[in-house]
Amino acid sequence: MPELPEVETIARGVNHRVRGDRIEQAWFGSHPEPFKTSPAQQAMGLEGRTILGVQRIGKHIVCDLGPADDGLPSSRSRKNKDAAGSPADGGPLDEIDSVSEAQWIVHLGMTGRLLVTTPEGPVAPHTHARLGLASGREIRFVDPRRFGRLEFRELARTEGFAGPGAEPLTIEAEEFAALFRGRKLAVKAALLNQSLLAGVGNIYADESLFRAGIRPRRRSGRLTRLELGRLRLALKEVLEHAIRLGGSSVSDYVDADGVRGFFQLEHCVYLRAGEPCRQCGAPIRRILLAGRGTHFCPNCQR
DNA sequence: ACAGGCTCCTGCAGGC
């Protein structure tokens, strides 16, 4: 299930391959669930636009798009390629100086994938969107469980996408502590709440609580300053480490090339119920909290 | 306002 490190890995990979490219045609499937904007509106909005860049905000992948062109040959993307070597090969973002005029926002839900392939490649079952690019590449959105969402925003009409919660990688200690102050809900439930912190899901909530030595059921408002300090650092470390390893592949997660991540090999508690704690050897316990499987070491976490 | 529970959806594992 993609959380912040997986989404970051995918966004970087997709950005690397399609930045500066132009969307020639867009195809959308018929299942209504994945679309926050209707398929027809998305197709109309996307076609003819240049992809300025792809970034992660919380668990969302945001594609910034240039102005809609007149459908003539893709002079814009060719000009970019000539001017800046090959932007799609990953030069700095500011080489493309256009201002974002629209956004395509992708949320992968639990089982969503965003892949960059060739049009000839076999189309996986549950493919809900295909964007044909001027370079000959194709972006595909595949999501068996249909918990993912696709949205198109024209920035002349609506604001640019901003995650509802704070970014756990950059949040300062004071702001972090304020998120938990006075709250009665369990600290794990608070970590999962996207309007507080954007991007933390079940795996990294469990792993960061283990690193910080805090039990998942502890009430948020009862955490000491010291514990909040440890939690903020643990969260940052665990997320950054997972990004370096390309994310966790626990179910069917793969990056933009279809390659699995490696962080699952370093999980200390997640999906390790009954197995010995890596620190003290006590068996890892599993409970249900906020409707989620929750894993912790009863000895190391207080 | 806040907290907690339910629901969507499909694939897979486990039991009989």
Add this chain to the structure above:
DNA sequence: TGCCTGCAGGAGCCTG
């Protein structure tokens, strides 16, 4: 062997 049941969870919605 094959079918059935239950479980996995992000986030929006509903209720207390």
